[in-house]
Amino acid sequence: MPAVVDVLRRDGTATFGELRAVVSGHAIRAALVAGTIRRVAKGVYALPVTPDPVVAARAQGGLVSHLSAAVLHGFDVLALPDKPQITVPRGQHRRLSPVNCELHWADDVPSEGHWTGKLRTILDCARTLPFAEGLTVADSALRLGAVDRSQLVVAAAELRGPGSLRARRVAASADGRAESPLESGLRAILIEAGITGFEPQVVVRDRTFSARIDLGNSELMIGAEAESFAHHGTRGALARDCRRQVSLTVRGWRLLRFSWEDVMFDRDWVVAAFRDAIAGSPGHHNVRTAMARRRGAAA
Known part of the structure; x- marks a missing residue:
């Protein structure tokens, strides 16, 4: 819960x-x-009022960094930080301050500005946060054009020390087509589970119908949606969702819909649902097998 x-x-x-x-x-x-x-x-x-991260950074003699900097840059985050995240020069002691914050230490802390730059912020998040959270920030940065993918991959490859392998994995997996934090979080679950073949924002289109699916595997005709109540909580949204799902189903697609609670708190169930769908488990109609049987019967 x-x-x-x-x-x-x-x-x-x-x-x-x-x-x-x-x-x-x-x-x-x-x-x-x-x-x-x-x-x-x-x-x-x-939630209680969150302390101003810039005030916290000035109090500690450092820069706003990590998730707090990501928010200031306008990047999407999977979850807001509980308290300001600040980076200070290595060896500097925590200063007494009424503002509670999370401190990070680094050798190369710029002396100008109030928060870390865009690329540095993405890499800091990628190397210190869980994979899903780091991927969410990187996806958003690519979608906004804050950095390009080759720039991110090269910068991650040059990292050394703790978290560098994690950062390289995030950079290699980042995709600017992702349109929401929850979608990035859902894709992160698949990547960590070794489930491949699902791409962001797959388009299903014919002469009378067009739809985009958050994650789709066109070969298996399996789609997945990361559903936010804020976007689907009205009567009109429900009606549109029902018609869209029926239209996809009659075209042979199986659509798996996951809530915020599923993605954030029940990863094992999400993975099991994907694996069952891929295997054509009981209760799922295996379109390709059925089509093959019909072709064989016709012959």
């Missing part, structure tokens, strides 16, 4: 009913008492 703060990181604010749909009432009350969430209006909750 996700924590209350995880839900609020995703949506910013939530009503008691929205929280109660995914966490227990006890968890909500405990988070209020602990101060990890706050009530901003009757029945509406949010």
Whole structure:
């Protein structure tokens, strides 16, 4: 079960009913008492105000970095940082400050500016964060044109020390076609599980129909969608989704739809669902096998 703060990181604010749909009432009350969430209006909750990362960086004599810098650059992140992430020169001690922050130490901290540059930020995230989080930042940076892929791959190849192999893996896997953090997170699960053949934003089109699928394997005709409630939570959106799924199904596609909770908290189930679909497990119609049987019967 996700924590209350995880839900609020995703949506910013939530009503008691929205929280109660995914966490227990006890968890909500405990988070209020602990101060990890706050009530901003009757029945509406949010995270506590996050300290200004630039203020935290100046207090520590460093630069805003990692996920905090990614947010300042406008990159998508899978989850917002709990507190400002700051990089200071190696050997510098933590300074006394009322602003709580997460410190990183490095040899090459620029003396100008308030946060790390775009390429440096992507690489910092790639080498220190879990693969899915690093990939989300890199995908977003490529989509925004902040760096190009060859630049990222070359820079990652030049890294040495802890996290360099992780950064190279992120750089090799990054794809600017990804359109959302949740989509990047879903693709990261497949990459880590060794499931190949799925590409971002696959287009299915004929004379009367056109749709893009978050992740698709055109050979197997399996698609996957990373679903956000914010984009699918209205009656009109539900109707469009139903018609779109039926249109894909009658064209032979199997569409797997995964929620934020699935991607963030139940990776094993997501992997199992993909493997079952690929294997043509009971309950899934194996289109290619059926077509082959029909061709054999006709002959």
